[in-house]
Amino acid sequence: MTVTTFAIEHTVTFRLIHAPGSSEESEFLNAASELIAIPGVQHFQIRRQTSSKSPHTFGISMQFETHREYLAYCENPAHVAFVQQRWLSEVADFQEADFEPLTNRNA
Secondary structure: OOOOOOOEEEEEEEEEEOOOOOOOHHHHHHHHHHHHOOOOOOEEEEOOOOOOOOOOOEEEEEEEEHHHHHHHHHHOHHHHHHHHHHHHHHHHEEEEEEOOOOOOOOO
């Protein structure tokens, strides 16, 4: 069995300015879900925070097979537009992290 090791896991946790359960919150999350269509994005997930240990209410994660695909995602017009048109004005607080594996092993 071959295990695929991804070059980059891109994650962001965040809190919106919108009221929980509001139509604005739903619209933002629906717009964010469209990022999955950007070439190179794999294992895309939007999740709701269940722990009281973090002030962030949502998390988005995705993986990229190569660093080049990750950079192309960052520069993709759909991603840039989402950040400019939605993220900057609707996200109250966030933390972003991009992880690379400690080792690249295939088992």
